[in-house]
Amino acid sequence: MNVTHLECALCGLRHEARVLLNLCRECGKPLLVRYDLEQAQRSLTKQSLVGRRADLWRYLEVLPVDKEEDIVSLGEGWTPLLHTRRLGDRLGLKELFIKDESQNPTQSFKARGMAAAVSMAKQLGAKKLAVPSAGNAAGALAAYAAQAGLECFIFMPRDTPCANVVECEQTGAHVTLMDGLITDCGAEVGRRKEAEGWFDVSTLKEPYRVEGKKTLGYELAEQLNWELPDVIVYPTGGGTGLIGMWKAFDEMEQMGWIGSKRPRMVTVQASGCAPIVRAFEQGKRFADEFPNAATTASGLRVPKAIGDFLILDALRDSGGAAVAVSDEELISATAEIGAAEGLFCAPEGAACLPAVRKLMETGQVKSTDRVVLFNTGAGVKYLESFDH
Numbered sequence: 001m002n003v004t005h006l007e008c009a010l011c012g013l014r015h016e017a018r019v020l021l022n023l024c025r026e027c028g029k030p031l032l033v034r035y036d037l038e039q040a041q042r043s044l045t046k047q048s049l050v051g052r053r054a055d056l057w058r059y060l061e062v063l064p065v066d067k068e069e070d071i072v073s074l075g076e077g078w079t080p081l082l083h084t085r086r087l088g089d090r091l092g093l094k095e096l097f098i099k100d101e102s103q104n105p106t107q108s109f110k111a112r113g114m115a116a117a118v119s120m121a122k123q124l125g126a127k128k129l130a131v132p133s134a135g136n137a138a139g140a141l142a143a144y145a146a147q148a149g150l151e152c153f154i155f156m157p158r159d160t161p162c163a164n165v166v167e168c169e170q171t172g173a174h175v176t177l178m179d180g181l182i183t184d185c186g187a188e189v190g191r192r193k194e195a196e197g198w199f200d201v202s203t204l205k206e207p208y209r210v211e212g213k214k215t216l217g218y219e220l221a222e223q224l225n226w227e228l229p230d231v232i233v234y235p236t237g238g239g240t241g242l243i244g245m246w247k248a249f250d251e252m253e254q255m256g257w258i259g260s261k262r263p264r265m266v267t268v269q270a271s272g273c274a275p276i277v278r279a280f281e282q283g284k285r286f287a288d289e290f291p292n293a294a295t296t297a298s299g300l301r302v303p304k305a306i307g308d309f310l311i312l313d314a315l316r317d318s319g320g321a322a323v324a325v326s327d328e329e330l331i332s333a334t335a336e337i338g339a340a341e342g343l344f345c346a347p348e349g350a351a352c353l354p355a356v357r358k359l360m361e362t363g364q365v366k367s368t369d370r371v372v373l374f375n376t377g378a379g380v381k382y383l384e385s386f387d388h
């Protein structure tokens with residue numbers, strides 16, 4: 001609403017807002033949305049939030065749509081932040097919370113990003129949307145494109161969880177299953193988009209998904225009465241949510257809502273696909289493509305992320321960490337969280353649990369820390385992953 005321009009996250013080049021853009025025209029890196037925050041905070045105050053709509057659009061002044069009528073919504077965001085005491089007791093953590101993103105439309109937090117991206121694509125005149133996806137992004141795009149009355153084209157690996165394929169088919173998308181990984185699907189979209197007239201809504205290859213996902217950071221602050229937690233544990237694929245939260249914290253500080261203290265940001269990946277963990281350990285700012293990527297946590301099967309440097313900068317600037325966990329660990333964590341808290345987590349979300357255990361063993365997380373885990377999706381979408 002108060003957008004001033006788009007800015008390249010690497011070289012800083014300024015781009016005009018209100019035109020359909022993908023990446024920086026100079027260096028090909030992601031574009032981030034910049035706002036007139038002084039203008040925004042005239043009507044957006046902590047007090048003003050009381051009584052606003054119970055979805056992510058409650059933060060309208062720091063979201064990119066021009067008018068409320070431009071919003072394409074299925075009721076995304078404003079998910080519960082659960083104080084998980086029984087799980088906390090098991091770990092020896094007094095203040096353990098799970099932000100339960102499985103309660104979003106299409107049962108994952110991809111709904112946040114796609115609500116914003118599809119709203120903007122429609123506002124700016126796109127007619128056909130395309131996306132490569134490891135699973136949940138596809139389901140979310142299909143749903144929001146249908147809601148917007150836009151056509152959408154989805155490319156997924158053939159071994160994507162069945163629920164993701166079926167939900168796309170049942171919400172009117174054109175679905176193509178490919179041999180290979182999300183990176184191969186992305187290359188296919190890249191090859192064909194010009195001829196087909198598709199707008200590419202890949203993670204961080206357009207500026208608005210990250211805006212939808214940054215509301216995770218606003219909600220966390222609001223739900224914790226404007227005091228950020230000590231540690232945030234985030235299952236990382238493309239990194240949109242982590243990058244978005246980091247951006248939200250800066251915006252909130254500029255508006256005087258929080259101070260300069262930041263949570264330690266922790267990336268969790270599967271040991272079968274851990275490019276960010278590897279780069280973090282090697283002290284690199286850009287991550288190499290992870291060879292032979294494999295994990296049952298399909299949302300983490302992202303061998304190369306275009307926003308790698310933004311993730312790695314946030315981890316390092318926050319004094320955070322990057323942890324890999326095995327598929328065995330994350331699958332058994334699903335049952336442990338389920339039995340303790342009654343939440344059937346996506347394997348990606350469950351991966352946060354063994355990661356916290358490892359960080360407690362090394363002393364990087366202390367028993368007095370306030371820790372937030374992200375359950376990014378619903379376990380029911382991954383029935384193939386579980387023995388029964």
Ligand SMILES: *Cc1c(COP(=O)(O)O)cnc(C)c1O
Pocket residue numbers: 108109110135136137203235236237238239240241242299300346348349376377378
């Ligand atoms: C996509 C996805 C992730 C990874 O999210 P990024 O923002 O791409 O890092 C984690 N969990 C689930 C369930 C997902 O669908």
Ligand SMILES: [Zn+2]
Pocket residue numbers: 008009010011012013024025026027028029
């Ligand atoms: Zn650039």
